[in-house]
Amino acid sequence: GDSWGIFTFLCAALCNLPALPALNCSEELGAGQSIQQTYDLTRYLEHQLRTLAGTYLNYLGPPFNEPDFNPPRLARAERVPSATVDLDLWRGLTDNARLAANYRAYSRLLCYLRVLDGQVGTAELRHRLAHFCASLQGLVLSIGGVMSSLGYPLPAGPAGPPAPPGTPAAPNDFLKKMDDFWLLKELQTWLWRSAKDFNRLKKKVPPAVVTLRLEARGF
């Protein structure tokens, strides 16, 4: 019974193979590629942020640029999407949920980052921030791309042009700096975790798997 099943499966697969639209094929191949690309971009952003954060914290001045500066997370900082979810819990989520969470988080972070970009005094830092923003925008697009290539719907909400944050500005300069500090810190955490996510996803969707999925879809 089993062998017959396998045989018919293969026959069907073979019969359907030529009928498969070429678009499908490239789309599926593109999924692995775009995951890899998103992973690379995440690593690239991590790398960028490492230098950018250092520069920016220096710009903020002490105590923010001190290596062991670890202020308590204020309530108002909660508006910045936090990556401090339990790792096991995070792993327990579906790919779709994780990708959507990433997508949403980066969209929000990007909004805050753009606000931050507009306030920076030095041209050099502003330029680097702008570049980082553009890259982060690319990441949001990439995640969207990965999701669509994997057949997941884009999460509703702040997709496309991110909405300006509704929260009022910080009451004083220090609190504002604290917001910036936390923004960068959260970004770092998110990027670190995203890299892991995409690396895992990358392994999950190798070319072989893509073929299997193709066959599955063919049925």
Place this chain on the structure above:
Amino acid sequence: MFSRWNWVACGFSLVLSICSPDASGGLVQSCGHIIPESPVLALGSNFTALCILNESCLDFGNIYASQIIWKIKNRVVPKEQYREINRTVSSVTFNDTSSLATPLTCNILADGQIEQNIYGITVTVGLAPEKPKNLSCIVHQVSRFTYVMTCTWNPGRHTFLDTQFRLRYSWPGEIFPDCIPKDVNNSCSVTDIQFFVNTEIWVEATNALGKAESDPLVVDPIDIVKPLSPQNVSVSSGVLPTVLKLSWENWISGPVMTLKFNIRYRIVGDTNWMEVPSEDTASPRTSFSVQGLRPYTEYVFSIRCMKEDGVGYWSDWSEEKTGITTEDQPSKGPPIWRIIDKSHSPACWIVHLIWKALKPFEANGVILQYEVTVRDKSSLSAPVKKYNVTSTNHTLQLREGTYEVTLIARNSVGASPPSVLLIPASNSKAPVKNLRTLPKQDKLWVGWTAPNSYVLKYVIEWCLVSSSSDCIIEWQIALGDVQGIELKGIKPFKCYLITVYPLYADGQGSGQSVKAYLKQDRPSKGPTVQTKKVGKAEAVLTWNHLTVEEQNGFIRNYTILYKTIDGNETVVTVDPSKTEYTLSSLTSDTLYTVRMMASTDSGSRTGPDFTFTTQKFGKGEIEAIVVPVCLAFLLIVLLGVLFCFNKRDLIKKHIWPIVPDPSKSNIAQWSPQVPAKHNFNSKDQMYPEGSFTDVSVVEIEADDKKSFSEQDLKPFDLLKKEKTTSEGHSSGIGGSSCMSSPRQSVSDSDEGETTQNTSSTVQYSTVVLNGYRDQTPVQVFSRSESTQPLLDSEERPEDHAGGADSPAQRQQYFRQNGGQDEINTDRPCFERTKQITHANEGDLVGFVQLQISGQSSQPLGLGMEKNTQEAALSNVLQTCTEGQTVRPETVEENPLSVDEMPKCYLPQTVRQGGYMPQ
């Protein structure tokens, strides 16, 4: 543009307004306008323009659309293209806009023939932009964090219009600011690039006639990066002499891009790069150890990188860095050879050991010294000699024998394997056979056939043959299994002497030599030919061989080319060993041009021309002519002499007529005063009348010749007269005749005729021996008719001498006469006188006159006269003439002297009164 054209339009309407009679003071208003205003037209399309006249103008100007004339620049558009739409509108249509130009004007013929401009427009003709093609982009890394994306494309055809290109790029849902190229239309650079996101890039071209977009290029910019080449490349030598370690820094950090590398290296001075296998350097790294290098060699390294997955572009090669591997011991012994000089004495050799410095890859370091070991093989007891040498040669003095020389090169690491050379007592072994050469491009291949026995190796010696210096030997060693090698560094057109020696384990074969050229050329000059000997029909040509330097190849033959000036050239080929050639069958007394050509395998060259003229006569020809002619001449002379000798009497009779001997004259018979002398009869007998007939024969001859003047003949006439009128009369001739001058004699003879008749003075008879014709003055024998009595002393001997003579002794008589009278005068003197008179024949005429005048001014006696003569003549002459009375001038007697003579003569007789006529 618009405003400008408004101005133009205003300008046109202004003209019209001024001209219009009713426009005074009104607003400047155009009488019409053209639709469309300032059109931009596609090239080749059709176009219609309308000129619309204002109603206001129609009223006062009586102008209608039918009067409209369209013009392009100043050229009227043909009427066929017009169409009158209504009373105020005229249209013009152009099927092809390429015939259009700016401005297009609408004019009107107002008031008959006055053409007035209504309106004008600019027309711009161009093309819509083409779709830009071949869009390609590359991301250049400019610094560690800066990347610039440069895209280039083909803008397509020229549009003749202002066309704007813009490079556009976008992400899905995000469009970036356009990149607008500056100054160019085919490339643009974007400075802010985001990696790892697929970007769509395209080019948009826009102008007034349209817009075109290129095909989009979708690319992740990280895939088109050309990174900066690695920096700070350094080379360090490792522990092994064959390894160098290369280190560098990358410009790109791992998260951005992982890299792979290419490492290339070469030996300094070499141009060929070697490459480290790319799979060894396909992973990210900052150092690499290059292996398999040569010891003690300087290498140059260079490195480049690109994205690890091979997508993108290779960076440029990095700057070159050099490094030297460490030393190693020499890998082989130096090749060694010897030159043996046996010239001093055969038993004592001077052996020059020569060896070649090891090539760098063999030496593996700096050779510090060579160790030479010489072992005498002929006597086992002889000690082994060792020498440490730093140069590459060593000279030894060895006794004749068999030696084994071992050479070791040593550097700081160690010693080389030994090179062994056996020097046998004699090169008795078999030589190579069939030695030959063959040029192979710039090398000369030398081949040989191996001898039958096993050969260890061959030594090939070669040297440049030169006429000026010794052969400087170069040499090379070939292994025993080869039968030919290629010699490098051989110059073309030079002669090389190549010698090959086979070396055996137990001896050495004698050398075989061959001469060779790598490449032959024609000789650099031709031989200079000369003649060694030129004959009538042949010429021996000689020349020198060309020097080795001039030959440029093997002289295969000489060619002699010779020709006459207008003749064909004759060519003779001569063996190259000769330096002389005889041309034969030449034409005599002809100018020949000869030149000589030396030929090698690859050409020939002609030497300078040499010309020579063949002789008119062959060898011995002149002699053959001259000798017989001379002999014949001599024979003739001899015959003539013999003839003369035989006929001498006859000749003598002709030349020297027999003069009667005065001493035998019977003067007493015709002069009554003179008493008859003794011997008179005998004298008379001696000189019979018959002898005078001979004299008359001379006279006849003179007549025949007619060169004799009458005066010349006078003496003879006189003689005849004397004979006829006073036959036999005589005077003491002899010495007195010598004392009296011939002139006197002549004048005497002239005067004599008169005086004989008129006066009673007794004259000396004069016998004149005239100079025969123009010949040497002949002795004149004068018979003086002077009244001066002869001195006994003078007369006597003469009488005695001459008296007893026979006619055969006549000549002798004259001589005696001279001899006796001129006792003090030598015989040669007489001869000299003759010579002088000879030479001064012409002068003597004058001299005679002088003498005569002298006589006239000093009409003294004989003694004085004698003095005068002495003064006039040279002593020698005088002394001679005294005796001989030889006077040619007597023959050419001057009439003047004839007149004068009596004056001088007569007083003489008076003065010398002592000698009265007897």
